[in-house]
Amino acid sequence: MHTVETVLLVLMLGAVTGIAARYMRAIPLPLIQIALGAVIAWPQKGLHISFDPELFLLLFIPPLLFADGWRIPKREFFAMAKPILLLAFGLVCFTVLGLGYFIHWMIPSIPLTVAFALAAVVSPTDAVAVSAITRNLGMPSKTMHMLEGESLLNDASGLVAVKFAVAATLTGVFSWDAVAKDFTWMAVGGLGIGALLGWGFSRMRDTVTRRVGDVAATQMVLLLVLLPFAAYIVGEKIGVSGILAAVAAGIATNFADLDRSNFISERLQTEGTWGMVESAFNGAIFLLLGLQLPSIMGATLLSAGHDGWRLLGYVAVISFALLLLRWIWITLGVHGALRKAHREGRMTEKPSALLNLATTMAGIRGAVTLAAALSIPVHMRGGVPFPERDLLIFLATGVILFTLVLAAITLPLILRRMPPHEDTETQHEERHARAVACKAAIASLTLTEEEAQRHDEQWLAQYQEVVGRITQEYRNRIHLVDDSGVANSTEAQRDTPELVQDRRLRYLREMELRLRCIQVERDTLYGERQAHRINDETLRAMVSELDMAEVAMRKRLVVARRAAGLPIDGH
Known part of the structure; x- marks a missing residue:
């Protein structure tokens, strides 16, 4: 042979x-x-x-x-x-x-x-x-x-x-x-x-x-x-x-x-x-x-x-x-x-x-x-x-x-x-790292005064609504009550063109903020590993979760941008 x-x-x-x-x-x-x-x-x-x-x-x-x-x-x-x-x-x-x-x-x-x-x-x-x-x-x-x-x-x-x-x-x-x-x-x-x-x-x-x-x-x-x-x-x-x-x-x-x-x-x-x-x-x-x-x-x-x-x-x-x-x-x-x-x-x-x-x-x-x-x-x-x-x-x-x-x-x-035998030390490190990452993501959502002055009141109201929803989800995850993904933001109302477009823009803003939060979470986890507060196995498992979530979210963002008639690359 x-x-x-x-x-x-x-x-x-x-x-x-x-x-x-x-x-x-x-x-x-x-x-x-x-x-x-x-x-x-x-x-x-x-x-x-x-x-x-x-x-x-x-x-x-x-x-x-x-x-x-x-x-x-x-x-x-x-x-x-x-x-x-x-x-x-x-x-x-x-x-x-x-x-x-x-x-x-x-x-x-x-x-x-x-x-x-x-x-x-x-x-x-x-x-x-x-x-x-x-x-x-x-x-x-x-x-x-x-x-x-x-x-x-x-x-x-x-x-x-x-x-x-x-x-x-x-x-x-x-x-x-x-x-x-x-x-x-x-x-x-x-x-x-x-x-x-x-x-x-x-x-x-x-x-x-x-x-x-x-x-x-x-x-x-x-x-x-x-x-x-x-x-x-x-x-x-x-x-x-x-x-x-x-x-x-x-x-x-x-x-x-x-x-x-x-x-x-x-x-x-x-x-x-x-x-x-x-x-x-x-x-x-x-x-x-x-x-x-x-x-x-x-x-x-x-x-x-x-x-x-x-x-x-x-x-x-x-x-x-x-x-x-x-x-x-x-x-x-x-x-x-x-x-x-x-x-x-x-x-x-x-x-x-x-x-x-x-x-x-x-x-x-x-x-x-x-x-x-x-x-x-x-x-x-x-x-x-x-x-x-x-x-x-x-x-x-x-x-x-x-x-x-x-x-x-x-x-x-x-x-x-x-x-x-239960590896409580590794589990405690993982829980702590998740909490730290969630808190860092929440902190990243706060607008500076300079950023707030660039937008009108309607934009700010929509932003605060989305931030409130995302913040609540992260707080739930911190308390180990809910670590599910994206909340359902659609309300039962008539689909007039204006309302449809408004919901699309809110959804896009929410996806963009969630992607930013995922990046902050990931950077925080790498910081925890570099500080030796978690090990490589924990880092690899947690980052893999965030990577898969980001890949899925970016695909949904592309579809949403097409539906809203916006450029795919976000510019």
Whole structure:
């Protein structure tokens, strides 16, 4: 099958499984997609795709991590920086050393450096899989943000550990000084180049849109979609982490978006485009994982000296050891940082044994683990086969499936036993922001003396009538009594031409004032976010409501202007 046909088929199957998952809510979507991929590839004449790890990392991982970096609430991310860094870097080192020695002890045929490589391969959690499994299970929001932050950063530390473990296997030489220097360069350099590219793109976008406005919205969204690929490629070319570059570019772009409250068309297109990209690429990743399963299992089972049941036992033991090390690290190394964050108000939920267990089980492995395993070289210097490469890939793939299935089973049980948790802090911030925005909109309706002197008494009377109606609606919303849209301003009276035209002009004035109020509300919400009184998720949800209301109102305003015989552009 040609590459183009394969890509189209994978994307189509991703969309179909997404629809099917709506009817099978008990089964997580990633498991459905992996199973379907395995079924399609299992027959002798099934769909078999040659998996290129470098191409896979380039095509699928950067946009997904960029989107995660763009969406993750930055206030919570930086507030939880210490536990996130402990998980993203400290836990990876702890896992590589502890699990590496354990694997070498359990399977002596695997050399120690190769065991370290396998431990490094399975050390990163997967942001896509974590979100897919825990999205609708009621995971506390701050814990979810911590898990997302961990997944964004530990890909780089895990891949760097793989690189050095493989290098030690190929050369027989290992230097802690070289590891520390290279890791610092790759991490800091990746974050720096990504932030620089994100900042540069934002400056260019601001320069263009200041001149042409929202006319170039489609082109800007296309460039934004290409930005994570550019960050990844540039990062890899100069020898730093392309993955961290893509993440940093997403975070930098999100910060720049806080100054773009007026660009409604671009914002709506961006949300829609990224929603489609994430859905398509998420599906493609897990389908490709399923498509690789038959060939991975077949290659390993055909290798000399490998028994199927023994291999499955190895997978289970390694997976449990991996989760045990994670639980130990969270309990001993991260629990104190979480308690401190809770005392300082940066974390609503109080750390507990159940929360630690839920955080442990959420350590799901996914696409990056598979790509890292398949990136292990086939031969060493001199053409000698890389030691136990097929077994390493099989065990890594088994850990992916084991952690996915185990999380799908255990997380709902654990979260149901946890005390009911309501994110009252975020809800309070949202209510406060809505009240502040409504008050700002009311204040914007007051005419100055200079503005009042420009109009006659009839105009002023009509203006005050409309302002009174709008003000009352905003006051109702402040008191959480009524947040409905536009009031019905038509009265039951005879439709003489004069009355019809008068009502049309009143309606136009009301629509124009409402549009002005929406703009004031939106600017106020962006001000609340810049002052860190609300987070990115709250801002995004509330601004989306205002954007949709403004788009609908502008369409009604165009129709009303045509009916009144006025220019469409308002001049």
